[in-house]
Amino acid sequence: MAAAIDGVLPSTLQELVKKSKVLVVGAGGIGCEVLKNLVLSGFTDIEIIDLDTIDLSNLNRQFLFHREHVGKSKARVARESALSFNPDAKITAYHDSVTSTDYGVNFYKKFDVVLSALDNRAARIHVNRMCLNADVPLIESGTAGYSGQVELIKRGLTQCYECTPKEKQRSFPGCTIRNTPSEPIHCIVWAKHLFNQLFGESLDDEDISPDAADPDAQDAAVSADSDGAGGDATPKELDKEAEEKPKDGKDDVTDNGNVVRINTRQWAKDCNYDAGTLFNKFFNEDINCLLLMGNLWLKRRAPVPVQWDTLLPEGKSDDNPEIAKQHHKVWSLEECASVFASALKELSASFLKLEGDDTLSWDKDDQPAMDFVAACANVRSYIFNIERKSRFEIKSMAGNIIPAIATTNAITAGISVLRAFNVLEAKWTQCITVYARLRLNPRNQFLVPDASLPGPNPDCSVCSKDPAITLKIDTKRMTIRDLRDEVLIKTLNMVKPDVEVPLTSTVLLSSEEGETDDIEGKLLSEMNIVDGVILKADDFFQNYELRIIISHFDAEREDNLFEVVAQAKQLQPKEEEQSKEKVEEKKEDSEKSAKKRSANGGGDAPDEGPSTSKRSKPADVDVVEDDDDDCLLIEEDEDEADTVAVATDKLSVQSPPKVGTKRKPSEVIEDNDEDITEIMDSSDEELAGPTKCKRTRLDESLSQPVEVINID
Ligand SMILES: Nc1ncnc2c1ncn2[C@@H]1O[C@H](COP(=O)(O)OP(=O)(O)OP(=O)(O)O)[C@@H](O)[C@H]1O
Numbered sequence: 001m002a003a004a005i006d007g008v009l010p011s012t013l014q015e016l017v018k019k020s021k022v023l024v025v026g027a028g029g030i031g032c033e034v035l036k037n038l039v040l041s042g043f044t045d046i047e048i049i050d051l052d053t054i055d056l057s058n059l060n061r062q063f064l065f066h067r068e069h070v071g072k073s074k075a076r077v078a079r080e081s082a083l084s085f086n087p088d089a090k091i092t093a094y095h096d097s098v099t100s101t102d103y104g105v106n107f108y109k110k111f112d113v114v115l116s117a118l119d120n121r122a123a124r125i126h127v128n129r130m131c132l133n134a135d136v137p138l139i140e141s142g143t144a145g146y147s148g149q150v151e152l153i154k155r156g157l158t159q160c161y162e163c164t165p166k167e168k169q170r171s172f173p174g175c176t177i178r179n180t181p182s183e184p185i186h187c188i189v190w191a192k193h194l195f196n197q198l199f200g201e202s203l204d205d206e207d208i209s210p211d212a213a214d215p216d217a218q219d220a221a222v223s224a225d226s227d228g229a230g231g232d233a234t235p236k237e238l239d240k241e242a243e244e245k246p247k248d249g250k251d252d253v254t255d256n257g258n259v260v261r262i263n264t265r266q267w268a269k270d271c272n273y274d275a276g277t278l279f280n281k282f283f284n285e286d287i288n289c290l291l292l293m294g295n296l297w298l299k300r301r302a303p304v305p306v307q308w309d310t311l312l313p314e315g316k317s318d319d320n321p322e323i324a325k326q327h328h329k330v331w332s333l334e335e336c337a338s339v340f341a342s343a344l345k346e347l348s349a350s351f352l353k354l355e356g357d358d359t360l361s362w363d364k365d366d367q368p369a370m371d372f373v374a375a376c377a378n379v380r381s382y383i384f385n386i387e388r389k390s391r392f393e394i395k396s397m398a399g400n401i402i403p404a405i406a407t408t409n410a411i412t413a414g415i416s417v418l419r420a421f422n423v424l425e426a427k428w429t430q431c432i433t434v435y436a437r438l439r440l441n442p443r444n445q446f447l448v449p450d451a452s453l454p455g456p457n458p459d460c461s462v463c464s465k466d467p468a469i470t471l472k473i474d475t476k477r478m479t480i481r482d483l484r485d486e487v488l489i490k491t492l493n494m495v496k497p498d499v500e501v502p503l504t505s506t507v508l509l510s511s512e513e514g515e516t517d518d519i520e521g522k523l524l525s526e527m528n529i530v531d532g533v534i535l536k537a538d539d540f541f542q543n544y545e546l547r548i549i550i551s552h553f554d555a556e557r558e559d560n561l562f563e564v565v566a567q568a569k570q571l572q573p574k575e576e577e578q579s580k581e582k583v584e585e586k587k588e589d590s591e592k593s594a595k596k597r598s599a600n601g602g603g604d605a606p607d608e609g610p611s612t613s614k615r616s617k618p619a620d621v622d623v624v625e626d627d628d629d630d631c632l633l634i635e636e637d638e639d640e641a642d643t644v645a646v647a648t649d650k651l652s653v654q655s656p657p658k659v660g661t662k663r664k665p666s667e668v669i670e671d672n673d674e675d676i677t678e679i680m681d682s683s684d685e686e687l688a689g690p691t692k693c694k695r696t697r698l699d700e701s702l703s704q705p706v707e708v709i710n711i712d
């Protein structure tokens, strides 16, 4: 209660602190620190919301949590721990997603300030919109390794979270994943897709079988026909090959040309998940099928199929879970086969226990799920002569882990609470964005403030007077349902959109259940939604109205079926708007430091820290975006040892709303009941509690996990 002691804070501020009501969103790395700081500063009326439970891996930096809390609600435990600093404080904890419709504008209006400590874009966008609506100042924070950022968002005064466009994420062509992988990450993505095909929510663009329609493969067929070279197959032959493999599963082509894979999962089930049969299918037969596409291998090294029996001949144990515990070892091919078998056994057993259409959800902390992906990725890497990785490395790539640094979280949370003081005192000009950096800049600053408060973007598709976007879309292949699910919900982060054509007063989508069911399967073009049509989308819950200008295009096979185009002015990178002061500062910076790119959306400007708002993309670096932690990940030059280099497989164009996967029923927490039951004890975080916890939690989740990985 240090700051609550008279004289520590100016008395007027102390009074304001005592009287104010604050909301903390997220009780993770930053959120725990924020809550602790708030209580120790004398705040006594606090609400905190987090949808997740405590994982063993959180304990090294989320100091309100201890070992005995693993599996319990983060919000609830954070509340209890913070109360020990000041038992008189009133802290309300919600174990729930902040995007739940239980937290409407009136919920936000209660607060003097909201402090957001989230880790994904979808939730940040939502909180941004709600705070704008409720006209409550929002202090938005984020960290990525050693970099941190705190910014104020206030309606009419500052930029909002969506004032600047988010750049697209790196994506890999589908045929690279399916036919011609050349990097470990390609094999890891393929292995995650395989997991989903067998046990998870399988998406159309997550096919793992050879892609006979690969343009390179088509060329192969042509050249084989013309020069008579052996070893190549025509597309017909490939089709026949596929037909002869009933176990491969059939692809159904839907009206809109999408391919829906329906049978791989059933086939695996029919085979009783026999490890040898599945292994040979994915790592032998499918590879032989790829080899038939001769031209693919003219300039590439051809893959080498592997055979189960040669790795694990009969009688040799195919179930050796000990190997899976060796996280830092690069497993041999035999060991991969063994891990594959034991993971398959566990996953299939869990899967078979599910009811109805329920599926498993891939989670890096779910031991068999992670083992499965690590083993499959490595077998595939072996086949394609790609460097194999340890389970530990694969986890980092597959789970998009940016090393979380406790100190950065603490510094960032400290700045957040200082900003809350500024907000309470209405000292707006002091609320400039601050970046925490790993190194001192030429001005010897470790915490680098922005030059000024950037005002709202008059063309922002959220906070401007008349928000509008142009939607490039293949109206002949996208249905009304796709418009709702893929565009409005997944990409534009609406919660319950209604859409109408103002000119004709046609209601295309209604958030009222059942009202537009009869037309949702129709193509946009069938409903006369063609080039030039303007739609009005409205999210009543977010109080968000958006004009959507339709711009039709005929999507090619490898194209996305739609693209949200921001207004021209919005696309201006932040550096171009920077103040003279910043530009001069950049000049001062030597060539050496110019190479050091922070994880900031400010791009290659080394004096800027990480961005949670992704202002712009550095032009000359390989930027990978992580939509979970919502930070730009920059693959640095190797000699830049002091900066964070992270590899990731987050390939999606659309941010997957993580929110759905871990949702819990809304609940104001006052008592102590446990929500996660099965926790095993182990000294190894990856072998114990989290696995069981996550599985339990995910199985119980109310909505489908959503992970949109765009690989085409
Ligand atoms: N929609 C949401 N509603 C409520 N809380 C959310 C929502 N989305 C994310 N969060 C929470 O925000 C917090 C972010 O904290 P942090 O970045 O430290 O993540 P973490 O999950 O604790 O750590 P890690 O991802 O490294 O395992 C998490 O506790 C997460 O559960």
Ligand SMILES: [Zn+2]
Pocket: 159, 160, 161, 162, 163, 164, 456, 457, 460, 461, 462, 463, 464
């Ligand atoms: Zn805005």
